[in-house]
Amino acid sequence: MQRLKHGLLQAAGWLFYLSLLMGLAAALPTSIFDSQSKNFIFLIGAVGIWRYSMGITHFVRGMIFLYIVYPHLRRKVRKLGSAADPSHVFLMVTSFRIDALTTAQVYSSVIREAIECGLPTTVVCSLVEMSDELLVKSMWAKANPPDRVKLDFVRIPGTGKRDGLAYGFRAISRHMPDDRAVVAVIDGDTVLNEGVVAKTVPWFQLFDNVGGLTTNEFCEVRGGYIMSEWHKLRFAQRHINMCSMALSKRVLTMTGRMSVFRAKVVTDPEFIADVESDSLNHWRLGTFRFLTGDDKSSWFS
Known part of the structure; x- marks a missing residue:
């Protein structure tokens, strides 16, 4: 019964979200979705703003957790000593x-x-x-x-x-x-x-x-320079996103x-x-x- 209730709540949430998007799309002029129109650039700009604003938000949240919240919590753990x-x-x-x-x-x-x-x-x-x-x-x-x-x-x-x-x-x-x-x-x-x-x-x-709880990772790539740098960037982005989500005390994957x-x-x-x-x-x-x-x-x- 609990799973059914949870599933219905999730479905209702998605329906509300999709309805909101469809309503927003219907309220916009049709030229926005025409690739030949000069107004089409606004659609690309909106997607770009959403994309990079999410990245900036995660970066700021990640830095707050990494340099403010986590050190504070770490000091509290150390004070527990052997009792922990x-x-x-x-x-x-x-x-x-x-x-x-x-x-x-x-x-x-x-x-x-x-x-x-x-x-x-x-x-x-x-x-x-x-x-x-x-x-x-x-x-x-x-x-x-x-x-x-x-x-x-x-x-x-x-x-x-x-x-x-x-x-x-x-x-x-x-x-x-x-x-x-x-x-x-x-x-x-x-x-x-x-x-x-x-x-x-x-x-x-x-x-x-x-x-x-989960941990940070560093990669050792036995391959070319480009592949090595790509993996380092990927793991760094993962760490920042994990820190951002840890600010809410719940990460998306263990x-x-x-x-x-x-x-x-x-x-x-x-x-x-x-x-x-x-x-x-x-x-x-x-x-x-x-x-x-x-x-x-x-x-x-």
Whole structure:
């Protein structure tokens, strides 16, 4: 009943928005929509004003969050001290057919963070191939972590990232984490910066209603200069937009590269089902099961 009500409210909102646009279009002279008319330039100008005003708005909001709001909140988190520490940290990594060099860099950073964060930590490896498992075991033995740091392997059939996440979440649920435990979901191509775990996990004690948070990303492009610069620009724009939306305390997606959730969220059966088997029902073509986009499904959950 609640979903039906939500759907009807959304439909009503879209109908109102479309009606407003159609009414505005009907009120304009027809020459505005004629490409041969000199008035056509006003239509292009209106689209340009809307486009760039949105960009300017996001930039201003992003700077406000990045340089005013976030530093203020960070000081509040630091004042909490050890009282903000979670009871347990789970670092879950999903890997499938990623080159050995990248895999080694990723797990080296994950194991390092598990050791240096100073908290009870379990590294959950959601793997397909035995070669990856042997590589991780070798690195684990070399790092020789303390007893508070554990290693847990989850073998998956290689049917997609969504299945890998679902298997990993169920493995974490078997540990029966309490309400103060947190889970970091990390992609198999993501190298963690030093101290990122210690910086992210205390936020859940500052905000009781936060179910998850996402992180900033930097890209390392092994290619030409143009492609490298394009990716850097794309990630910078993403960061500004994320900061803008964070000013409203809600982002549009929980990035798959590294996001942190409360353990009670990712161990919820409904959340796992949403991530594992999200789909789109089309009136004519039937049901489409999503193979990617798990970061969007988790947001809707």
